[in-house]
Amino acid sequence: MALLEIRNLHATVDGKPILKGIDLSIGKGEVHAIMGPNGAGKSTLSYVIAGREGYEVTDGRILFDGEDLLELEPDERACAGLFLAFQYPVEIPGVTNTTFLKTALNAQRKGRGEGELDAMQFLKFVREKAKPLGIGDDMLKRAVNVGFSGGEKKRNEVLQMAVLEPKLAVLDETDSGLDIDALKIVADGVNAMRRPDNATLVITHYQRLLDHIVPDRVHVLADGRIIKSGGKELALDLEAKGYAQFGGAAAA
Amino acid sequence: MAKETMTDFPLAAAFDEAAPRLPGSDVAWLDALRAQGISTFRAHGLPSRKVEAWRYTNLNALARAGFAAAEVDVKLAALPDGAALALDDACSIVLVNGRLRPDLSDLDRLPDGVSAEGLGDLLRRAPSRAESLIAPAPNASAGALAALNDAFLEDGLILQIEAGAKVDVPIHLVAVGVPVPGKAIAFHPRNLIVAAAGSHATFVESHIGAAQGSYFSNGLTDVRIGRGAMLTHAKFQDESAAAFHVALVRASIGEDASYDSFVLHRGAELARHEVHAAIDGSGAECRLNGAYLGTGQQHIDNTTVIEHRAPGSRSSEVFKGVLADRAHGVFQGRIVVHRDAQQTDGNQLNKTLLLSRNAEMDTKPELEIYADDVKCSHGATVGELSEMELFYLRARGIDEATARDILVSAFLSEAVSELRDETLASIFAERITGWVDARHADDAEKAA
Ligand SMILES: Nc1ncnc2c1ncn2[C@@H]1O[C@H](COP(=O)(O)OP(=O)(O)O)[C@@H](O)[C@H]1O
Ligand SMILES: [Mg+2]
Numbered sequence: 001m002a003l004l005e006i007r008n009l010h011a012t013v014d015g016k017p018i019l020k021g022i023d024l025s026i027g028k029g030e031v032h033a034i035m036g037p038n039g040a041g042k043s044t045l046s047y048v049i050a051g052r053e054g055y056e057v058t059d060g061r062i063l064f065d066g067e068d069l070l071e072l073e074p075d076e077r078a079c080a081g082l083f084l085a086f087q088y089p090v091e092i093p094g095v096t097n098t099t100f101l102k103t104a105l106n107a108q109r110k111g112r113g114e115g116e117l118d119a120m121q122f123l124k125f126v127r128e129k130a131k132p133l134g135i136g137d138d139m140l141k142r143a144v145n146v147g148f149s150g151g152e153k154k155r156n157e158v159l160q161m162a163v164l165e166p167k168l169a170v171l172d173e174t175d176s177g178l179d180i181d182a183l184k185i186v187a188d189g190v191n192a193m194r195r196p197d198n199a200t201l202v203i204t205h206y207q208r209l210l211d212h213i214v215p216d217r218v219h220v221l222a223d224g225r226i227i228k229s230g231g232k233e234l235a236l237d238l239e240a241k242g243y244a245q246f247g248g249a250a251a252a
Numbered sequence: 253m254a255k256e257t258m259t260d261f262p263l264a265a266a267f268d269e270a271a272p273r274l275p276g277s278d279v280a281w282l283d284a285l286r287a288q289g290i291s292t293f294r295a296h297g298l299p300s301r302k303v304e305a306w307r308y309t310n311l312n313a314l315a316r317a318g319f320a321a322a323e324v325d326v327k328l329a330a331l332p333d334g335a336a337l338a339l340d341d342a343c344s345i346v347l348v349n350g351r352l353r354p355d356l357s358d359l360d361r362l363p364d365g366v367s368a369e370g371l372g373d374l375l376r377r378a379p380s381r382a383e384s385l386i387a388p389a390p391n392a393s394a395g396a397l398a399a400l401n402d403a404f405l406e407d408g409l410i411l412q413i414e415a416g417a418k419v420d421v422p423i424h425l426v427a428v429g430v431p432v433p434g435k436a437i438a439f440h441p442r443n444l445i446v447a448a449a450g451s452h453a454t455f456v457e458s459h460i461g462a463a464q465g466s467y468f469s470n471g472l473t474d475v476r477i478g479r480g481a482m483l484t485h486a487k488f489q490d491e492s493a494a495a496f497h498v499a500l501v502r503a504s505i506g507e508d509a510s511y512d513s514f515v516l517h518r519g520a521e522l523a524r525h526e527v528h529a530a531i532d533g534s535g536a537e538c539r540l541n542g543a544y545l546g547t548g549q550q551h552i553d554n555t556t557v558i559e560h561r562a563p564g565s566r567s568s569e570v571f572k573g574v575l576a577d578r579a580h581g582v583f584q585g586r587i588v589v590h591r592d593a594q595q596t597d598g599n600q601l602n603k604t605l606l607l608s609r610n611a612e613m614d615t616k617p618e619l620e621i622y623a624d625d626v627k628c629s630h631g632a633t634v635g636e637l638s639e640m641e642l643f644y645l646r647a648r649g650i651d652e653a654t655a656r657d658i659l660v661s662a663f664l665s666e667a668v669s670e671l672r673d674e675t676l677a678s679i680f681a682e683r684i685t686g687w688v689d690a691r692h693a694d695d696a697e698k699a700a
Contacts, residue, residue, distance in 0.1 A: 052647075053639065073651050074646040074647050075646040076650035078646070078648055084647055086644065089644075090640050093662060094662025094663060095662045100645075104649050105653065106649050107648075108652070162650065164649070
């Protein structure tokens, strides 16, 4: 059984139809990529999967590990093993990164019936995860994303993923705005998490991330529909010919 | 012409009966001070909302409650558990319904360089010495409620820090309100804090209620900070839910002196904390910060006036609050920069988070600047919790109620962290967490 099964998904934002019938099936151990022009509905899809308010599903369904995902609150989805790396990570003044991560991890552990980590155990654990991402104690002590550079915010998303160890990670343009070194750090972080029983959905605009995180399947999303799916060579094809061949808006 | 005041407040009538019982009633200057106070109060009455400084705070409920003078002696063997701030090593001085209680206080173990005595005692023993202490500064503001405090002048704390004394033990004034069943009582504590030149000290107030019930605390505290002295002045207002708490602080700040103040409001049906700070010496610093937590129908008013009268001084204000249910908050912040106060630096910020559609905030910044080389800024925001921040926390597995609590505490932490004394800051932060958790529990109960 697929880990994520999206069938005929339609969704509106402010009454405006954005997703117009999406079918997507991601199996355990797989990496899928969604590419598409600006405004195609990629972030909308990621928000619908994560359960953001105001993103109304008007038709279709999403099964996650066999469970009806749309029945769950956003926090229940996270506890069930879903993770969204935000395209625009949110700043939370007054809450330190460490407190945030610890509260989130312990909420999820509690949800799974595991014991909570105490402050010392947690610190040791988070430092281990932070080190390969080039995240030091100073960044852990700062308020969540406040005053972080674009690259720091993206690395911080990957840190959260590494700490929470989700079954399915949806990465929404985690590569945009990164230079090549940062891109490699992020890709290594994602690859380090790959296991036979989890999966990754990489949303991206450019194929260069896919040189590092090699996808099993590539889907082209345009105007709220998946208009083409293929192997990793589809990404190269898109890079060469652009999105215009599908009648969508040109990539920025 | 519209009626500007409410003159029929029973305390005005009760004065004639109470006056002969007040300490030092036979002393001429005291008699004159009280007579002046009551005649001013009779002329003006309780301020109505037509008085500009009271535009957002309606005292009708106070007038209706019809408070009488608190001549009843209260039996209180011990302080209510855990109500006052937990300042472990502090030297505490207890007022019960405005009267100093040596039996509950640590007057016998004051730190070096500190003298503390009861005003009532001093008025009886050495009224002439009290006269010079009580005399207000020439520019001191005096509204109708300050006049009422003069009229009923009876007791309070006189705290003096010797010149140069570096006192690291906080002095903790615990003011307990004890409602008297079947009787609406009022009390008017008068405190004086003198930090002489070069001294360092920390003065903390906890205002708490011993039981449910109504009372009216109308306090006045004069603060004098000498040249180069540093005073930290923190206050926790957690009166009984039906109490009225009105307090005026008149501070004068000398050359190169520093005044670091903070107030946290959590209790009372109606609370007003008003600070008039006069910066009288150059190079001085005045910090007025605060946080307010309102639920139910609470009304919480923070009013500040900072007068820069000397050059090269700094003032800064951060007031942040969270209002739920039908709570009503007020912030009025006036900064006056007089002609000679060049190179003044003044910053003011007021931010409020509304947790309900029925909660309300009135905020009024006012800058009056008569000098030309001045940097002054002010800002005010009133908003709700950010949907995006909530979603971000929830997307990481944190349930909605907890996510809200985290954001509320985080919002308030900015005001608390203004307190430079980190121990005090963490004690206040704990009180805020306690409030957030209690609300969380209340909500869970309502949902069940
Ligand atoms: N909050 C919103 N309100 C109205 N329209 C929105 C909102 N968010 C996105 N949209 C619209 O939905 C469409 C898809 O946006 P989005 O999912 O962000 O695209 P992508 O991530 O592929 O660039 C766009 O036309 C965008 O303008
Ligand atoms: Mg997007």
